[in-house]
Amino acid sequence: MYAAAYQKQYRQQDVMNASPLRLVIMTYDLAIRACEQQDFTKSVRTISALRDALDLDYPEVAGGLFRLYQWCLDNIRKGDYASALLTLRELRAAWAATEQNITARSATLSAPPAYSASLGNILT
DSSP: OHHHHHHHHHHHHHHHHOOHHHHHHHHHHHHHHHHHTTOHHHHHHHHHHHHHTOOTTSHHHHHHHHHHHHHHHHHHHTTOHHHHHHHHHHHHHHHHHHHHHHHHHHHHHHSOOTTHHHHHHHHO
């Protein structure tokens, strides 16, 4: 009983501290699990949340994702969870790769120049 409570608390903290990009990936994880379990209600609810969160200020990207989400929802309604899963996994992989690129880029930008240690030795 305590383990479930701690797990729920940990999950809440994880969500509260997540970046918007990490939240998208977490939502994909939830949608994928729901499709794997063939949970119609949770699958539809989660994919609908992804669809409804699209930023329509970027119509080309949002329009493409909207159509993919609708296609997944149509497949789920037909009972074809496998097709929806394939698409969701590919989309999740793309978002995860984007997150890794952003993380690597920000680490590179915040890292001190490679010569700073040698200059530090000279200046001291």
